[in-house]
Amino acid sequence: MRFKDIIGQEKGINYLKRSIQNKRIAHAYIFEGPKGVGKAQIALVFAKAIQCKNYYEDVCNHCSSCLKVNTNNHPDIKMIEPEGKSIKNNQIEDFQQDLLRKPYESNKKIYIIKDANLMTDSAQNRLLKTLEEPPAYAVIILLSTNANSFLPTIKSRCQILKFHPIGEKIIEDILVNKYGMQTDEAKVLAAFSDGSLGKALKLKESEEFKIKREETIKVIEKLLKKDQLMVFELFEFFQQNKAYIDEILDFMLFWFRDILLLSQTESDKFLVNMDKKAALQRHMNYIAYNKIGNIIHIIEKTKNDIKANVNFQLAIEMMLLTIQEE
Incomplete structure (x- = not known):
């Protein structure tokens, strides 16, 4: 993996590349x-680039350092992951003890902490001591879905880089061109x-995703036939799949939006399904x-109601009765 293999995050990657080039890591x-x-992926390639012996705008992928990273065998790059549901105090203590030892074969020791927002309060407070006075050779990368989950004193001692969702069209093109998928499925x-x-x-490999989609389309078919007694039978489908309710309601939203597109344009160019x-x-x-439009609105309202803990049934x-009435 190289920087150029990562698509859709050019702004953050260019910032990291400049920091290496300008020796301002x-x-x-x-x-x-x-x-x-x-x-x-970005954190690992960044670590690989810092350690690369022939770095020039990207990793060389051939030097002894790059080869060790490729086999998860570089002694100066460490990955820390949650134990169970959190990153615990003893894990940070072990990391701090390891950090006291100088790099084995490079100028930097790099630690990537995955799901760092899952650190316990005591683990965060312990990490703060290291961030206040880190060794000159230390590079610590915290991966998080939400930087606001960290103590303000931790945030103030870190450079924060935000990585955003990739556009649908970019993902579609990657699935078609890199993974050989048909455009319809992509x-x-x-x-x-x-x-x-x-x-x-993950969805590409998920049979469950495909099955849930087919089942939801069948539910919509029955619903549109307007047998009012069927509504209470159909509720069982949603009850049985309560854990996947967001996904199922999204299936329905995209389905009715596609119907709206077809009825407006008679074109399939922008259809999801x-x-x-x-x-x-x-x-x-x-x-x-x-x-x-009313049907789309009621499905969106149902999504919001369920998130707000309105009675599920x-x-x-x-929602089902309103769709039938429409």
């Missing part, structure tokens, strides 16, 4: 961004990726054009 960084946007995965290539790749165009056209015939049954 900080003692501590916070890499902030949603899961799956590539924070860990569009669906990109839409549900939340801007995370990592999530898109392009592989299901025939079903979309069939469902379009069940709904008056001016009602589709009441929220879902109201």
